[in-house]
Amino acid sequence: MKKIRIFLVFIAITLIFFLTNNVFAAEETTRLLYQDITINEDGSITVKEAAWLNGEYNGRLRDIDFENTYATTFTGIYSNFAGNTDIYNGTSMKDIKVYDISQENFHSMSDIGNVENTYKEVNSASNGKYGVYELTQRSSDTDFKIYCPDNKNKVICIEYTITDAVVIHNDVAELYWNVLGERFEEDVQDFQVLIHLPGEDSDVRIWSHGPLTGENKILNSKTLSFTDTNVDSYTPETVRVMFNKELVPLATKKSNVDGRENILRYEQMMADTANRERENAKLELENEASQAVLDLEENSRIYYYNTALELVNQLDEQSEQKQNFLDRIEKTKNLVNENWKQNLQYSLESLEDDNYDFLTRSRLEDFKEEIEEGFDEEVKEEYLKIYENLEEILKAKEAGLRKGFAIFVIIINSIIGVFAIYILIKIIDERHKFKGQYYRDFPTEDNPNVLEYLMKRKSTNIGFSATILNLINKKIISYEQIPNSEDITLILLDEKYTGTSAEAVVLNLLFKMVGKDKKCKIKDLKNYGKGTYNARRLINKIDEFKKVTKEETGYKEYFKENGGTIAYIIFASINYMISLCMAFGVFYGLSDCGLQVLGYLLGISVINIIYLVIGSKEKNRTSKGKETYSKWLAHKRFLEDFSKFDEKDLPEITLWEKYLVTATVLGCADKVEKRMKMYITDINQGNANQIDTNLLIYQSINLNLTRKLNRSVQSAISNSTSSISSSSYSSGGGFGGGSSGGGGRRRPEEAAEVVSRINLKYRD
Helix, strand or coil: CHHHHHHHHHHHHHHHHHHHCCCCCCCCEEEEEEEEEEECCCCCEEEEEEEEECCCCCEEEEEEECCCCCCECCCCCHHHHHCCEHHHCCCCEEEEEEEEEEHHHCCCHHHCCCCCEECEECCCCCCCCCCEEEEEECCCEEEEEEECCHHHCEEEEEEEEECCCEEECCCCEEEEEECCCCCCCCEEEEEEEEEECCCCCCCCEEEEECCCCCEEEEEECCEEEEEEEEECCCCCCEEEEEECHHHCCCCCCECCCCCHHHHHHHHHHHHHHHHHHHHHHHHHHHHHHHHHHHHHHHCCCHHHHHHHHHHHHCCCCCCCCHHHHHHHHHHCHHHHHHHHHHHHHHHHHHHHHHHHCCCCHHHHHHHHHHHHHCCCHHHHHHHHHHHHHHHHHHHHHHHHHHHHHHHHHHHHHHHHHHHHHHHHHHHHHHHCCCCCCCCCCCCCCCCHHHHHHHHHCCCCHHHHHHHHHHHHHCCCEEEEECCCCCCEEEEECCCCCCCCHHHHHHHHHHHHHHCECCEEEHHHHHHHHHCHHHHHHHHHHHHHHHHHHHHHHHHCCCECCCCCHHHHHHHHHHHHHHHHHHHHHHHHHHCCCHHHHHHHHHHHHHHHHHHHHHHHHCCCECHHHHHHHHHHHHHHHHHHCHHHCCHHHCCCHHHHHHHHHHHHHHCCHHHHHHHHHHHHHHHHCCCCCCCCHHHHHHHHHHHHHHHHHHHHHHHHHHHHHHHHHHCCCCCCCCECEECECCCCCCCHHHHHHHHHHHHHHCCC
């Protein structure tokens, strides 16, 4: 039951968290992402990156990988130049700087260096902070968490240097760099990269890999660029620059092989493949446009008109069919417009029919979309006014629905409240069935395992430990302190004893499984479950003990046959789910009232959680069970106040052992033990009446045994659980052009998959 309660509370809290917590990074897209990359003479690159975010956010997350941990070793063969070998890894990231620029002052790539506010690195910060950042640096990557809320209207910038980014071949130098990365979490609307060489090179080349929409250019003998638009999240974009190695005289990462011809060969192959894909895409688009025009001519509807026009406008201006398609679309325009107006009128009549019974938020929004699809502006304006009038009518209708729904929710949750109060009264009455404050004697002769089940309606490790103590109290087991050791040996005195089923399980575990020759050391019990085989045996015995305890308690008739706790939890859970669905289905579906939804969910969550907590405490005891339970609570109060009694009011020391047993089950053994120790100390100091010394020593050892036994049983079960868990098996020439496919640094298995697809595609 506890797990169910925790799970339901977790659901409620999680839901509330997601409804109230602002996102950290951008909600949908990055408006622009600009990178200004400078290649340095020592082979490093310095990157300045600016991000203009969209949506609501608390800051920016940026993960930068400078080493491909899945890269294979570079050996100089042709296939190594595909970019997946370790020679293309950077070594480290240094000279990190974070700053921002006001959005109103950011207009182009040239504005990246205009620092307005420099950020400070901190170990941690909370949402809403501004001007600080957290940094997580590893051997292969660096993660940034930059705090800059959207209300600051800033362009967030980072600057860093990657060492050993440039590779020196025998004949040329090259930079092969993943400028976006596979872990970039947002879509990017405008992505621009500017690359600066250390000096001029009239024979510089550039290639790019990734989506075919990317485009690279050589702006001059020292500057290159790469641009792309509407890049999806988690899409790598890679640029490759080949240039004169004399421009990086201090670079140290050398391949010791010629690189130029291998690079040109690989990039030509990638460009040819990309060009074929582009051509196929153009042909496919033209075929789709042709089909869309045919569909329009057969169905003169506004949907087909807009679809055909959109596809035809995407065709290249050099397409031979584009103008023909546009002329054919134009011929359908008047008929499409008439059909559109007729459909609008039909939709309007259906919304106004039967006193607006069919007027719902979704249908009204569909009507608005239907209006906006048309191209007759005069008619659109007329129907948009009608739409506004219908919206006012719908708002009034929604207000009535919300009022009715609110009344329904109040009634349902009032019923829950009444149930909760009723259960609470039952629980209070049960606890005070016995009217006295203390019950000094033992209310029943129940064994400790049954007593525990009566109090908690479950059996635990505490009941197992207390059963051992009770067998000692019954003189079935004795114990002795091992000389020069803190360990204690349990000794079976009566081998023929026939007690309860639970006691039989305990005796079997101690003296047949763990111990031998009618002896069992506490230390051996503690360490028994460290092996998998023994662990399973011990857990099985504990489970058997709990099972027979439940059966033994059943004979006492302390509980009704049909327990009510599960029913309470199911009732509250069903009510919560129904209320949750209705909240979204009615509140969210009828109008934009997010705060009302949140307030409702908070209220319903609190009510249901309170109900579950109260309901879970109802154990559904019989009249006999309630009275016995109440007496044992009074006995527990007596034990808890043990330390308050004068020496003359204390029970006889011969009963202490039995008191310790029940105190262990009732959860107050520490208090009782403390008072007993004080009394023993007083006797030793001559401040109390003298008693049998042997009995005093015996009780002193008994106090020590209680603690050791409880800890040992718990350790044995923990070790067993751990043992069982751990054993489970758990452009081709590089002078500028479009991007080629690929672009990411793939894992070996991903690379094999790509090769397989290419072979299959071009086999014929």
